[in-house]
Amino acid sequence: MADLDSPCNADEGPSLLGFSPTSPDLVICGSSPVIPTSSYGDSPEFSDCKKRSMELSLENGIEGSVASDTHKIPTVRFSTMCQVFHREMSPESSLELVPQPVDSSLGEAELMKLGGMHQMADYESPKDEGDYENLKRKYESQKKELTDMRAALEELKRENQLQSRECKEACNSLKELQDELMRKSMHVGSLAFAIEGQVKEKSKWFSLLRDLTRKLKIMKMEHMTLLEEASAYKKCLADVDELSSTIQLKMKQQTDMHEDLKVKFVEGAKERKELYNRVLELKGNIRVFCRCRPLNVEEIAAGASTAIDFESAKDGELTIISNGAPKRMFKFDAVFGPQADQADVFQDTAPFATSVLDGYNVCIFAYGQTGTGKTFTMEGTEKARGVNFRTLEELFHIMEERQNHYRYGISVSVLEVYNEQIRDLLVPCSQPSMATKRLEIRQVSEGMHHVPGLVEARVNNMNEVWDVLQTGSKARAVGSTVSNERSSRSHCIHCVMVKGENLLNGECTKSKLWLVDLAGSERVAKTEVHGERLKETQNINRSLSALGDVISALATRSPHIPFRNSKLTHLLQDSLGGDSKALMFVQISPNENDLSETLCSLNFASRVKGVELGPARKQLDASELLKYKQLVEKAKQETKSKDLQIKRMEETIQGRDIKLKERDLKNMNLQDKIKELESQLLIERKLARQHVDAKIAEQQNNKQDDQSGMVRPPLANRLLGSNKNSSEHMNFSRALTENNSCKPPMPLPQTDGFPKFIDLAEKENNPEMAETLKLPKKTGRASMCMAARRIPAAPSARRTSLVPLPSAPLCLSDKKEDSCLPEQTQWESPKSSLRSNKKLSSILRRSLQRKVQIKSPMQQHLRKGGINVVRVSIGSRGRMAHRMLLGNGSRRAGTKEIQQKQIEKEKERGWNVRTGGRPATL
Numbered sequence: 001m002a003d004l005d006s007p008c009n010a011d012e013g014p015s016l017l018g019f020s021p022t023s024p025d026l027v028i029c030g031s032s033p034v035i036p037t038s039s040y041g042d043s044p045e046f047s048d049c050k051k052r053s054m055e056l057s058l059e060n061g062i063e064g065s066v067a068s069d070t071h072k073i074p075t076v077r078f079s080t081m082c083q084v085f086h087r088e089m090s091p092e093s094s095l096e097l098v099p100q101p102v103d104s105s106l107g108e109a110e111l112m113k114l115g116g117m118h119q120m121a122d123y124e125s126p127k128d129e130g131d132y133e134n135l136k137r138k139y140e141s142q143k144k145e146l147t148d149m150r151a152a153l154e155e156l157k158r159e160n161q162l163q164s165r166e167c168k169e170a171c172n173s174l175k176e177l178q179d180e181l182m183r184k185s186m187h188v189g190s191l192a193f194a195i196e197g198q199v200k201e202k203s204k205w206f207s208l209l210r211d212l213t214r215k216l217k218i219m220k221m222e223h224m225t226l227l228e229e230a231s232a233y234k235k236c237l238a239d240v241d242e243l244s245s246t247i248q249l250k251m252k253q254q255t256d257m258h259e260d261l262k263v264k265f266v267e268g269a270k271e272r273k274e275l276y277n278r279v280l281e282l283k284g285n286i287r288v289f290c291r292c293r294p295l296n297v298e299e300i301a302a303g304a305s306t307a308i309d310f311e312s313a314k315d316g317e318l319t320i321i322s323n324g325a326p327k328r329m330f331k332f333d334a335v336f337g338p339q340a341d342q343a344d345v346f347q348d349t350a351p352f353a354t355s356v357l358d359g360y361n362v363c364i365f366a367y368g369q370t371g372t373g374k375t376f377t378m379e380g381t382e383k384a385r386g387v388n389f390r391t392l393e394e395l396f397h398i399m400e401e402r403q404n405h406y407r408y409g410i411s412v413s414v415l416e417v418y419n420e421q422i423r424d425l426l427v428p429c430s431q432p433s434m435a436t437k438r439l440e441i442r443q444v445s446e447g448m449h450h451v452p453g454l455v456e457a458r459v460n461n462m463n464e465v466w467d468v469l470q471t472g473s474k475a476r477a478v479g480s481t482v483s484n485e486r487s488s489r490s491h492c493i494h495c496v497m498v499k500g501e502n503l504l505n506g507e508c509t510k511s512k513l514w515l516v517d518l519a520g521s522e523r524v525a526k527t528e529v530h531g532e533r534l535k536e537t538q539n540i541n542r543s544l545s546a547l548g549d550v551i552s553a554l555a556t557r558s559p560h561i562p563f564r565n566s567k568l569t570h571l572l573q574d575s576l577g578g579d580s581k582a583l584m585f586v587q588i589s590p591n592e593n594d595l596s597e598t599l600c601s602l603n604f605a606s607r608v609k610g611v612e613l614g615p616a617r618k619q620l621d622a623s624e625l626l627k628y629k630q631l632v633e634k635a636k637q638e639t640k641s642k643d644l645q646i647k648r649m650e651e652t653i654q655g656r657d658i659k660l661k662e663r664d665l666k667n668m669n670l671q672d673k674i675k676e677l678e679s680q681l682l683i684e685r686k687l688a689r690q691h692v693d694a695k696i697a698e699q700q701n702n703k704q705d706d707q708s709g710m711v712r713p714p715l716a717n718r719l720l721g722s723n724k725n726s727s728e729h730m731n732f733s734r735a736l737t738e739n740n741s742c743k744p745p746m747p748l749p750q751t752d753g754f755p756k757f758i759d760l761a762e763k764e765n766n767p768e769m770a771e772t773l774k775l776p777k778k779t780g781r782a783s784m785c786m787a788a789r790r791i792p793a794a795p796s797a798r799r800t801s802l803v804p805l806p807s808a809p810l811c812l813s814d815k816k817e818d819s820c821l822p823e824q825t826q827w828e829s830p831k832s833s834l835r836s837n838k839k840l841s842s843i844l845r846r847s848l849q850r851k852v853q854i855k856s857p858m859q860q861h862l863r864k865g866g867i868n869v870v871r872v873s874i875g876s877r878g879r880m881a882h883r884m885l886l887g888n889g890s891r892r893a894g895t896k897e898i899q900q901k902q903i904e905k906e907k908e909r910g911w912n913v914r915t916g917g918r919p920a921t922l
């Protein structure tokens with residue numbers, strides 16, 4: 001207000017611009033009108049704004065209140081303020097305050113003075129005296145008008161001050177509003193910012209969602225593709241399964257066939273061995289081959305003649321020619337002339353190698369005069385390998401052929417019997433103590449002899465074999481004789497140990513192959529040896545003589561075979577003893593000069609050929625056999641224990657089977673009993689219901705008789721339990737109709753004048769009805785209510801709210817009739833109720849006592865307390881019976897309390913006490 005009082009506050013004016021008050025719109029342009037009373041007299045004075053226009057508008061607002069031009073005539077425009085002046089002015093009218101032409105500082109005195117001057121001027125000119133009077137009157141009227149104007153101006157000032165105050169207040173209010181608006185704007189801004197962020201976030205989420213949707217689509221497509229692939233794979237899998245089963249079937253067939261073939265193969269191999277062995281036996285277990293060396297260079301040079309007819313040697317016959325005529329003929333298994341090479345000789349020797357791998361002991365030895373080619377036949381040369389090398393080569397060849405079915409191991413020992421001593425030829429020269437060690441022959445088992453400490457060189461290929469053979473050959477004792485420059489002075493023996501295992505049947509064999517290059521037999525007189533060489537010759541002849549004795553004993557089947565007469569025969573005992581195969585090369589010289597030695601050798605060979613060793617015996621590995629025997633024993637024991645366990649388990653299973661059968665039998669019996677009881681219960685329930693209906697009808701008749709003064713509707717047309725307080729009942733019905741949605745039992749088509757209400761027991765007793773109604777499965781649980789089944793029409797209205805019902809056990813405590821309830825016994829007269837209760841209890845007790853024979857607790861309950869309230873429920877399967885005993889007649893008070901509690905509980909839940917399950921009360 002202070003600012004408004006100040007004239008033309010230029011700073012205040014613009015601050016009022018730019019906003020519009022609510023109502024009335026007030027805009028003060030320029031400045032507030034200041035009307036100083038002292039300086040302008042009766043006229044409003046705008047001291048600093050004389051030449052300005054002041055416009056006070058109450059309705060134009062901001063747009064219409066733009067500051068006027070400063071040179072306009074000050075104008076006060078009124079609209080609604082017209083009433084302030086108590087004049088009838090249009091809202092658009094304005095009051096213009098014309099500036100006074102005189103100085104505003106002039107007072108009334110000056111005006112009077114001015115008037116006096118005019119009067120004086122008039123007096124000076126009497127002609128204007130009338131005008132003076134007019135002027136005076138005009139002055140008076142104007143003065144009066146001025147006074148009015150001043151009063152109006154004062155009024156206007158006060159009004160102006162009031163309006164200014166209001167304007168100030170409005171300004172403050174507007175400022176507050178502006179601040180509030182600013183705050184709101186800021187808040188809106190922040191909200192807009194937040195919304196913008198949200199929008200951005202939302203757009204981001206939308207884009208993400210779009211991406212995800214696209215991905216989902218892609219994944220769905222992939223899923224479909226995968227499903228198709230899966231189905232294809234499933235089909236493929238089925239095909240594969242089918243194929244697999246086919247393959248498995250084929251494999252099984254092949255396996256069976258393989259097993260059959262394996263068995264057949266084993267049997268065939270066994271048969272082959274036997275046949276092969278039979279062939280060798282037929283040929284003779286001691287076979288004699290005669291080989292004649294060619295004439296050497298010296299003999300040819302000396303013009304030596306040949307004493308052997310090689311023409312007749314084709315059929316194993318050998319004819320000795322003396323002085324050009326056949327002297328004697330010898331027959332051997334094979335005769336090899338001077339032209340026969342090493343391969344020809346070995347061709348007939350190779351089958352013995354097969355016998356060795358088959359598990360037979362074999363002895364191949366060369367016998368003959370010195371220089372006849374024994375060493376050549378057995379050892380040979382590097383270019384013409386002998387029987388030793390070729391036999392071992394044949395062994396490895398057969399081993400390779402049998403590698404799928406057999407596993408073999410070969411070791412070679414090389415020893416010599418020199419001067420009746422056994423020497424190990426594989427002992428390195430760096431160990432002289434070992435070389436000089438005396439080796440003895442030991443019998444390890446029946447028919448098996450072994451030289452402990454003998455080096456056994458394991459050989460895996462022919463190179464190793466050759467090395468071993470060369471090692472032994474180099475270590476052999478040789479000397480120069482008349483007949484042979486490099487004569488063997490000892491019996492050289494190669495012992496080849498062969499261990500075999502049949503991979504198909506696990507059979508193991510351990511056989512020996514003796515390859516013996518005997519020392520040359522020679523006549524001491526002829527060779528003219530002396531000293532050590534004579535001793536060697538004597539030992540050689542002695543051992544060869546012992547060999548001849550053994551052969552003779554074998555030929556004559558002597559009970560005693562003198563094997564131990566020499567080291568040589570002792571060593572060869574296993575191979576000459578009758579359970580092995582032997583091959584003797586009798587080496588002869590074609591020179592006629594050596595005819596006597598040749599005849600000696602051939603005679604010895606003929607004796608050897610006559611020896612019958614008998615059938616050879618297969619050399620099974622005893623240690624392996626023992627091991628397998630132990631395994632078999634262990635397996636037998638395990639089998640026995642397993643059999644015992646299986647037997648116990650079978651007994652246990654049998655016992656459990658018996659128990660299971662007993663239980664099944666019991667279950668069947670129980671099920672039969674249950675069915676029987678159910679059917680019995682149904683019948684009894686029907687009877688009980690008929691009885692109850694009859695009783696109820698009787699009760700109603702009795703009541704009608706009791707209430708003789710009252711006109712009662714037939715039982716079928718009135719509410720059950722509605723014999724009293726019909727008005728209350730109406731009220732109650734109305735209350736139910738208005739306030740709740742008491743849902744009555746489902747009405748049935750009206751028959752005999754009143755509708756039936758579905759009871760679940762009714763469904764059970766009337767299947768057609770149940771089918772017509774098609775109750776949900778869960779409602780298949782049937783209840784037998786001992787109360788009346790038929791209740792009148794006029795069901796309560798549906799309840800429309802959950803507001804708890806009006807208190808009070810409307811149906812019970814007030815004994816009002818509920819239109820949806822069956823007749824309740826406790827509302828009847830106590831005497832009739834008690835009577836009907838007792839009768840019905842006795843009926844149901846009898847029926848239930850039969851039924852609950854297998855349920856003693858229920859039976860006890862029934863016997864103890866009798867039945868007052870019975871609810872029998874049979875499940876949809878008709879196998880369970882549930883009974884609820886609520887008390888007996890003697891405890892009616894307790895029953896009422898329980899019922900009351902139940903009703904209250906249901907009321908607390910906001911539902912009509914009788915819309916749910918309806919306990920039947922007798």
Ligand SMILES: Nc1ncnc2c1ncn2[C@@H]1O[C@H](COP(=O)(O)OP(=O)(O)OP(=O)(O)O)[C@@H](O)[C@H]1O
Pocket residue numbers: 292293294296338368369370371372373374375376377484486487488489518519520521587
């Ligand atoms: N079938 C043959 N073909 C060619 N040369 C042979 C044949 N048999 C033997 N010889 C030659 O005869 C010579 C003597 O042979 P070898 O040493 O094998 O006789 P031996 O019976 O072992 O004599 P010893 O009993 O003295 O050791 C050797 O030079 C050998 O090459």
